[in-house]
Every structure is written in C-alpha cells, then in structure tokens.
Amino acid sequence: MRCLCAFDIDDTLTCDDAKQMVQRCQDSNCDLAVVTARNTWNDYRYVDSEVEATFRQQGAPYHYLLDRRAAMKAHNTDDLFTAIARTKTMQLKELRDKGGYDRVLFFDDQLLNVQEAQRAGFETMHIRGCGFGDVMDLGASSRRCRPAYWREDGESPVKRGGRRM
Numbered sequence: 001m002r003c004l005c006a007f008d009i010d011d012t013l014t015c016d017d018a019k020q021m022v023q024r025c026q027d028s029n030c031d032l033a034v035v036t037a038r039n040t041w042n043d044y045r046y047v048d049s050e051v052e053a054t055f056r057q058q059g060a061p062y063h064y065l066l067d068r069r070a071a072m073k074a075h076n077t078d079d080l081f082t083a084i085a086r087t088k089t090m091q092l093k094e095l096r097d098k099g100g101y102d103r104v105l106f107f108d109d110q111l112l113n114v115q116e117a118q119r120a121g122f123e124t125m126h127i128r129g130c131g132f133g134d135v136m137d138l139g140a141s142s143r144r145c146r147p148a149y150w151r152e153d154g155e156s157p158v159k160r161g162g163r164r165m
C-alpha cells in the first residue's frame with residue numbers, strides 16, 4: 001500500500017501546526033509532495049524551516065502553477081481559481097500515476113481545490129482557519145499562519161476576488 005500526502009503551501013503548509021500533520025504522514029509511511037499555485041519551483045518561503053528540510057530531504061516532488069494564463073487556457077475557463085483547482089487535481093493524478101500510489105491525501109485551505117480533488121476521487125483534508133486542528137486532534141496547537149506568498153506578490157489574485165489560493 002503506497003501512500004502520498006500532497007500539501008498546498010499557503011495557509012496550509014505555512015500553518016504553525018503543519019509540522020504535526022507532516023509528522024503524522026511520515027509516521028503512516030506516506031511520501032510527501034507539494035501541490036501549490038505558487039509559480040516558482042522550489043519556493044518554500046514562509047514554511048517552517050524544519051518542515052522545509054523534511055520535504056527537501058525526502059526529495060518531495062514540487063508541483064506548481066507555471067503560468068496562470070496558460071492554466072486558464074488549458075482548462076478553458078476565464079476564472080483563475082477554477083483553473084488552479086483543475087490544475088491541482090491534474091497534478092495529483094500525475095503524482096498518483098507516476099508514483100503508483102494507492103492512496104493520495106490532499107491538504108488545502110481552498111474549498112474549490114478540495115472539491116475538485118474530491119470529485120476526482122482523492123481523499124482530501126480541508127484546512128480551515130489555518131490549522132489542522134479540525135482534521136486531527138492537536139489539542140492546544142497553535143493556529144497561526146506565516147505570511148502567505150500572495151500577500152507580498154504584486155500580481156496577487158486576492159485583489160480580484162478576495163480569495164486566497
């Protein structure tokens with residue numbers, strides 16, 4: 001039984017309690033991967049340094065959104081958030097097929113991304129309020145988030161729709 005935990009970065013892996021969830025994946029012998037709408041490969045900004053080191057040591061695959069316009073075109077939509085959700089699900093399929101995983105768990109704070117992945121048959125964990133507390137019992141764990149990439153990104157789509165990736 002091969003298992004993969006695929007993590008969004010902003011407001012998911014940047015959460016203070018992401019470390020526990022990553023540890024839990026490792027304890028369950030699941031591999032790790034990144035599936036982010038950031039547009040730069042290898043960008044772990046605002047992720048806890050220990051968590052980042054874990055991903056790097058494991059050689060975790062890093063799937064990102066190369067080009068927002070290209071993604072919208074590829075998915076035949078004018079909506080960036082739909083394009084992102086579809087791209088992430090496409091990337092999950094790629095990870096599953098290439099790695100031969102029987103089980104893929106996808107962690108993301110955006111409901112649209114989670115729903116799209118669910119429709120494709122993936123197990124999902126919707127991270128709400130920047131914390132994993134509602135999907136695992138972490139007791140008094142912190143819910144703080146580090147700054148998200150888009151908050152310092154001039155091209156941030158948050159200005160358009162008020163939603164985060």
Ligand SMILES: [Mg+2]
Nearest residue numbers: 008010011165
């Ligand atoms: Mg996110």
